[in-house]
Every structure is written in C-alpha cells, then in structure tokens.
Amino acid sequence: MKEIKIFAPATVANLSCGFDVLGCCLDIIGDQMILRKNNQRKLRILRITGQELALEAKNNVATVAIIAMLEALDSTQGFDIEIDKKIKAGSGIGSSAASSSGAVYAVNKLLGDPFTLKELIPFAMEGERLASGNAHADNVAPALMGGFSLVKSYHPLEVLALPSPPELRLVILHPLIELRTKDSRAVIKQQVQLKDAIAQWGNLAAFVSGLYTNDYKLIGRSLQDKIIEPVRSILIPYFEELKTIALENGALGFGISGSGPSVFAMCKGDTIAASVKEAMHLFYKEKGIDFDLHQSKINTQGIKIL
Amino acid sequence: MKEIKIFAPATVANLSCGFDVLGCCLDIIGDQMILRKNNQRKLRILRITGQELALEAKNNVATVAIIAMLEALDSTQGFDIEIDKKIKAGSGIGSSAASSSGAVYAVNKLLGDPFTLKELIPFAMEGERLASGNAHADNVAPALMGGFSLVKSYHPLEVLALPSPPELRLVILHPLIELRTKDSRAVIKQQVQLKDAIAQWGNLAAFVSGLYTNDYKLIGRSLQDKIIEPVRSILIPYFEELKTIALENGALGFGISGSGPSVFAMCKGDTIAASVKEAMHLFYKEKGIDFDLHQSKINTQGIKIL
Numbered sequence: 001m002k003e004i005k006i007f008a009p010a011t012v013a014n015l016s017c018g019f020d021v022l023g024c025c026l027d028i029i030g031d032q033m034i035l036r037k038n039n040q041r042k043l044r045i046l047r048i049t050g051q052e053l054a055l056e057a058k059n060n061v062a063t064v065a066i067i068a069m070l071e072a073l074d075s076t077q078g079f080d081i082e083i084d085k086k087i088k089a090g091s092g093i094g095s096s097a098a099s100s101s102g103a104v105y106a107v108n109k110l111l112g113d114p115f116t117l118k119e120l121i122p123f124a125m126e127g128e129r130l131a132s133g134n135a136h137a138d139n140v141a142p143a144l145m146g147g148f149s150l151v152k153s154y155h156p157l158e159v160l161a162l163p164s165p166p167e168l169r170l171v172i173l174h175p176l177i178e179l180r181t182k183d184s185r186a187v188i189k190q191q192v193q194l195k196d197a198i199a200q201w202g203n204l205a206a207f208v209s210g211l212y213t214n215d216y217k218l219i220g221r222s223l224q225d226k227i228i229e230p231v232r233s234i235l236i237p238y239f240e241e242l243k244t245i246a247l248e249n250g251a252l253g254f255g256i257s258g259s260g261p262s263v264f265a266m267c268k269g270d271t272i273a274a275s276v277k278e279a280m281h282l283f284y285k286e287k288g289i290d291f292d293l294h295q296s297k298i299n300t301q302g303i304k305i306l
Numbered sequence: 307m308k309e310i311k312i313f314a315p316a317t318v319a320n321l322s323c324g325f326d327v328l329g330c331c332l333d334i335i336g337d338q339m340i341l342r343k344n345n346q347r348k349l350r351i352l353r354i355t356g357q358e359l360a361l362e363a364k365n366n367v368a369t370v371a372i373i374a375m376l377e378a379l380d381s382t383q384g385f386d387i388e389i390d391k392k393i394k395a396g397s398g399i400g401s402s403a404a405s406s407s408g409a410v411y412a413v414n415k416l417l418g419d420p421f422t423l424k425e426l427i428p429f430a431m432e433g434e435r436l437a438s439g440n441a442h443a444d445n446v447a448p449a450l451m452g453g454f455s456l457v458k459s460y461h462p463l464e465v466l467a468l469p470s471p472p473e474l475r476l477v478i479l480h481p482l483i484e485l486r487t488k489d490s491r492a493v494i495k496q497q498v499q500l501k502d503a504i505a506q507w508g509n510l511a512a513f514v515s516g517l518y519t520n521d522y523k524l525i526g527r528s529l530q531d532k533i534i535e536p537v538r539s540i541l542i543p544y545f546e547e548l549k550t551i552a553l554e555n556g557a558l559g560f561g562i563s564g565s566g567p568s569v570f571a572m573c574k575g576d577t578i579a580a581s582v583k584e585a586m587h588l589f590y591k592e593k594g595i596d597f598d599l600h601q602s603k604i605n606t607q608g609i610k611i612l
Contacts, residue, residue, distance in 0.1 A: 017507075018507070018511070019504065019507075020504045020508075021504060021507060021508040021511065022511070150508070150511050150512060150515065151508060152508050152509065152511070152512040152524075152527070152528070153505065153508055153509070153512075158512075158527070160512060160515055160524075162515060188500065189500065190499065190500050190501070191497045191498065191499060191500065192497070192498060192499075192500050192503055193496065193497060193498075194494065194495065194496050194497065194498050194533070195496075197498055197503040197506065197507075197533075198325060198326045198327060199459065200503065200507055201323075201324070201325075201327060201503075201506055201507035201510045201511075202326075202327040202456070202457060202458045202459055203458065203459070204507045204510065204511050205324070205327065205328070205456050205458070205507075205510050205511055205513075205514045206456060206458040206459075206464075206466060207511075208511045208514045208515055208518075209456065209466055209468060209514055209518075212514075212515075212518040218458075218466070221458070221459075221464070222458070227500070227503075
C-alpha cells in the first residue's frame with residue numbers, strides 16, 4: 001500500500017467521573033487524512049484545510065507522533081500528508097488526538113502493521129505532549145481503539161477497552177469561545193479532599209459496572225464530578241443552565257468534554273438525544289453565543305479507512 | 307418462625323484500591339448467632355462467647371442495629387440473642403459488621419422478610435457507627451449481600467453487587483496486636499494529591515473491569531494503594547516483608563484488610579493460596595508475633611441460615 005485515506009474521530013475525555021483516565025470515541029465527527037509514502041525520507045505536510053495549523057514537521061502533532069513511531073522502528077521512510085481538519089483546535093473533543101492518532105494509524109497501515117493499535121498509543125501521546133504540554137492518553141486511546149477506554153495507569157502505560165452499551169448517544173455542544181487546554185488545566189487544584197476523591201472513585205467504579213451491565217440509569221447516576229467540574233465549569237458560558245436543560249430533557253448525565261469548552265450530554269437512544277440537542281440549540285441561540293452542535297453514537301471501531 | 311441460627315461472615319473492606327467503597331465477603335470465617343422472639347418487648351443478649359463485649363442493648367452493635375430496624379417498622383417485638391463470636395473485635399475483618407448484619411438479617415427472617423437485603427444495610431450501618439464512630443457500609447454490605455460490594459455513594463446510599471471470579475481466594479493474616487479503628491483512621495490525611503487520587507480511581511476502575519472479565523492478572527495489577535497504605539501500613543508489623551513474601555509466592559496482590567491490623571493476600575486458586583499462607587505462617591512464626599491465619603473463598607451468598 002502506498003496511500004491511505006482515513007477518518008480520524010473526535011473523542012470525549014474525562015466524562016465527569018473519569019478525570020484523566022476515561023474517554024470514548026465519537027462517530028461522524030472527525031477529520032479526514034491522506035497519507036502516502038514518498039522517496040524523500042521526509043515528513044511533508046502538503047496541505048491542511050479547515051484550520052490554520054503548523055506545517056513544519058516538528059511543530060505539528062501529526063508529524064511529531066509519526067517521528068516518535070519511525071524512531072522506534074529505526075525507519076527513515078518519508079510520508080506526504082494532507083489533513084482536512086473538521087474538528088476545531090481547542091474545542092475539547094480531541095482535535096489534536098485525532099491528528100496524532102490518525103497519523104500513526106495510517107503510517108502503521110502503510111508499513112504493514114508493525115504495531116498493534118495499543119502499541120500505537122504512546123506515539124500518538126507525543127502529539128498530545130506537543131499540543132498541551134501533557135502526554136495524556138484519554139483521547140488518543142479511544143480514537144485508536146474505539147468505544148470506551150480506561151487508562152488504568154501511566155507508569156507503566158496500561159489502557160483497557162471497556163464495553164459500549166449500544167443505545168448510548170452523546171450530544172456535544174461546542175461554544176465558539178477560546179479556551180486553551182493549558183489554561184483549563186491551570187484552574188485545577190493539585191490537592192483534593194479525600195472525601196471528594198472517595199466520591200469520585202465510587203462513581204467511576206459504578207460507571208464501569210454500568211458499561212458492563214448496560215445499566216443506563218446507573219451510568220447516568222455515575223456521571224458526577226465534585227473535583228474538576230466545579231472549578232472548570234466557570235469557564236464555560238451558562239454551564240449550569242445547559243446542564244439543567246439537558247437533564248430536564250432526559251439526558252442521563254451532563255459534563256465537560258475533555259478540558260472544555262465543549263460540553264456533552266449522555267443520552268439513551270436517538271429520540272432523547274435529539275430533544276436534548278434541540279433544547280440546547282434553542283437556549284444557546286437565544287443567548288447569542290456561536291456554537292457547533294453534534295449528536296453521535298459511540299464509535300466502537302475508532303479510526304476508519306475510507 | 308420463632309428461632310433462627312445463622313452464620314455471620316467476616317468481610318474484607320477497602321481492598322487496596324477501593325478505600326471506603328469496596329468490600330468482599332469471606333467463607334468459613336464468621337460468627338454464629340441464635341435469635342428468637344420473646345414476649346417481653348425487650349432486646350436481651352443472653353450470652354456472648356468468644357469475646358468480651360457489652361451485653362446492654364444500647365452498647366452492643368447487634369442490638370443497636372436491631373433497634374434502628376424495629377424503629378423503622380414501628381415494632382415493639384422483643385428478641386433474645388446468643389452470639390458465638392469467632393471473629394475477634396478489632397481484627398480488621400468486619401467483626402462488628404458480622405454482628406450487626408447478622409442481627410438484622412435474623413430479625414428480618416423472623417419477621418417474615420419485611421425488608422430486602424439491600425434495605426437492611428442502613429440498619430446494620432448503625433452498628434458500625436457505634437463501633438467506630440463512622441457508619442460505613444463497606445463491611446455490612448458484603449456481609450449481607452455476599453460477594454463483592456461497591457458503595458457507589460453514601461448520600462444517597464447506593465450499593466452495587468459486583469461479580470466474583472470463581473477462582474479468587476483470600477489469605478488473611480491477623481497479627482494479634484491492638485489497633486483501634488479510630489486510631490487507624492486518625493493517621494489518614496484528609497487532603498490527598500490529585501495525581502494519587504487519579505492513580506487510585508484508575509486502579510479501582512480496572513479492578514471492577516477485572517471482576518467482570520475474570521481477568522485475575524488485571525485484578526492483581528489493580529490492587530494498589532498510594533493513599534492509605536503508605537500511612538496505615540506503618541502500624542502493622544513487617545507489612546512490607548509480608549507483602550514481598552505474598553507476591554513472591556504467587557499472590558495477585560496484597561494489602562490491608564479494612565483498617566487493619568489484618569492483611570490480605572488475594573490469590574488465584576487454592577494451591578497458590580495455600581503456599582502463600584504457608585510462607586506467611588513461617589515468616590510470622592519466626593518473628594515471634596502471635597497471629598491468626600485463614601484461607602477463604604469468596605462467599606457469594608453472605609449470611610447463611612444454619
């Protein structure tokens with residue numbers, strides 16, 4: 001294979017109770033990337049549409065991830081890359097993760113699959129390090145593996161695939177305000193109350209149980225966050241009002257996607273998701289804030305070849 | 307039914323990664339209790355063997371739990387109670403929980419099951435409040451429900467039953483030293499590092515995943531505790547040496563049972579459990595510390611009628 005075209009999906013990290021360890025993969029919303037081998041022993045980004053991003057290999061998350069991967073393979077193979085960014089940078093739904101995961105997935109395919117999907121995670125994380133200063137895995141893991149991913153530990157890195165109840169839907173609202181991941185991390189306190197931590201791990205454990213048992217209501221009751229949401233939600237316009245609207249319209253739970261500003265409503269089934277989406281649309285429209293709004297299944301496949 | 311005789315099992319709470327939210331039920335190790343209705347409208351503890359414990363209804367965890375239950379029923383029924391305590395008070399394997407859970411289970415049976423097992427938990431928790439000043443549920447829930455219990459939240463109280471992989475075994479070593487639950491709680495810091503909390507909830511989520519998938523090795527890798535064990539293990543003689551011995555002999559994981567001083571080694575299968583038990587026996591014997599030592603399956607039934 002000389003050339004490959006892929007769909008690199010958006011992802012939602014943290015999911016209220018799973019700060020820094022949990023993420024899931026979205027359907028429909030994602031970038032398109034074309035990668036092809038060149039004989040120049042160089043990584044060349046030929047074209048990026050949709051967003052203004054760095055084209056130099058050392059400053060783009062896609063190529064930084066590829067560099068880490070090629071170093072591990074001791075390879076000097078060159079690649080030409082075209083990226084059609086549909087996911088806005090800084091939206092909080094894994095824009096950088098889509099690029100870095102998509103890049104290593106595509107290169108892996110073009111080189112005959114020297115790595116498993118799980119083995120690609122550390123390379124994609126190098127893109128995250130460039131994007132936010134923090135090589136987190138809770139976006140790149142679900143982008144690569146699909147469904148829900150649990151980052152059990154970072155030292156050593158261990159990522160688990162969790163089951164995806166079939167009727168889960170996510171409604172994603174992206175307020176078009178600027179909120180840098182670095183700033184969004186800065187508001188977080190490095191010390192937490194033990195009682196809040198206990199509540200958090202009780203909820204995350206229950207959320208995992210809900211995924212295994214398709215217990216949608218339990219999943220909803222577990223989507224709580226007493227640690228990060230109280231400080232981070234202040235940065236998101238009308239967060240509390242949106243949450244109330246989502247829950248009143250039948251959402252199982254509501255929270256911040258990644259480090260924001262996007263928010264998510266988790267719902268059971270398309271009908272409820274559609275009415276939650278509609279209600280959030282009407283509310284934000286009235287407030288005069290520009291936004292993007294999506295409704296998605298859980299993408300259990302991850303990156304797809306087009 | 308006028309009289310009932312039951313087996314009230316020992317339990318292991320916390321289990322390293324699940325401080326205050328996780329517990330499991332042991333087999334073989336437990337108290338025997340006889341309860342029978344009387345016509346005196348009084349709760350009378352006729353006899354306690356095995357341990358010196360308060361006989362007055364307001365000062366004994368069994369009767370305090372019954373009082374809470376009878377108040378909820380608006381009942382003045384009297385009961386005579388005989389307790390053969392096999393679980394030593396202050397051992398860290400749910401001695402008070404066995405008494406309070408057993409008491410409310412037996413009274414519930416004698417009254418024709420007005421409550422479900424889950425509904426009995428809050429009454430049994432009143433016994434825990436008397437014993438330790440803290441109405442925790444992570445011993446009484448598994449004692450009543452069997453298997454593994456997750457206390458998802460306390461406000462409102464929500465307890466989940468988790469699956470029990472069939473080959474799990476626990477080796478319990480109880481060093482015969484005095485360690486009061488209150489003292490053991492006092493060493494715990496009320497503020498924790500966010501990074502340690504993240505590691506803890508990653509491990510607990512992975513532990514739950516391991517229970518659902520019978521992944522014994524994952525269960526073992528998840529039995530880690532960076533928050534409580536470092537401060538509490540200091541109170542337990544030769545904790546680190548025991549841990550090394552257990553792991554070297556094939557245990558999946560090792561940690562403190564409840565608030566100690568008992569410790570547990572979780573193992574896969576009887577053969578490994580037996581060799582872990584033997585190695586711990588030899589080590590502690592040599593150190594000249596008195597101890598009790600047990601090997602147990604997970605008791606998936608909980609309290610049993612004899």
